Amino acid sequence: MTLPARITAEPAARLREMSASLQECIREGRPNLIPLKAALDRHLDDGTSLDDGLGVAAAGRGATPPxxxxxxxxxxxxxxxxxxxxxxxxxxxxxxxxxxxxxxxxxxxxxxxxxxxxxxxxxxxxxxxxxxxxxxxxxxxxxxxxxxxxxxx
Structure with missing residues (x-):
């Protein structure tokens, strides 16, 4: 019998805490954090890389990452x-x-x-x-x- 993989939710929980903290900062008048929160939330929802979510992924094969x-x-x-x-x-x-x-x-x-x-x-x-x-x-x-x-x- 194969044992199920051990799932650790701590990293995801830390990301959720960061998202909540970003939301508080946005409410306090820091709209420049909206794209970061959106990228983080999208990463949590569907696994989209943060680079892609923030629009900073290297463009094309062989491109130098930011x-x-x-x-x-x-x-x-x-x-x-x-x-x-x-x-x-x-x-x-x-x-x-x-x-x-x-x-x-x-x-x-x-x-x-x-x-x-x-x-x-x-x-x-x-x-x-x-x-x-x-x-x-x-x-x-x-x-x-x-x-x-x-x-x-």
Missing amino acids: WKALRILDRNQALRDLAAAFGIEGEGVVDAMHDELTQFATWKWPKLRLHQECPTNLDEIDGLMWLVLKLSGGRVLGFDYMAELIAPE
Whole structure:
């Protein structure tokens, strides 16, 4: 005899609580939350993904999902900030960044990679390198890619 699957309703109950909280916020004058509540309610009703319900799903096969696009934009800004923090002009900054990021990835990143937020004991440059690696999945980006990113527009 096969036993029925164990059903846990806790996640659904949390979503219902969130929906009720959103409804209270809407009643208190925050109409900007209406689309979020509608998407959440639709998800609870028929399983529609929240991305689809909010209209933020990536359009088409191979399209970059919005969450990933934001990570890339944030990573690119962190790279520009890192270049500025080095205070070196020209191609030398890309050499320095690539070398330092490679060293950081090899020696410090393995101990820091599980942190959800940047450790407070890092200096500015190490903090930016932590952020760049966090947003790029722990990979050091290629020299040419970094050079193109920080080139003056």
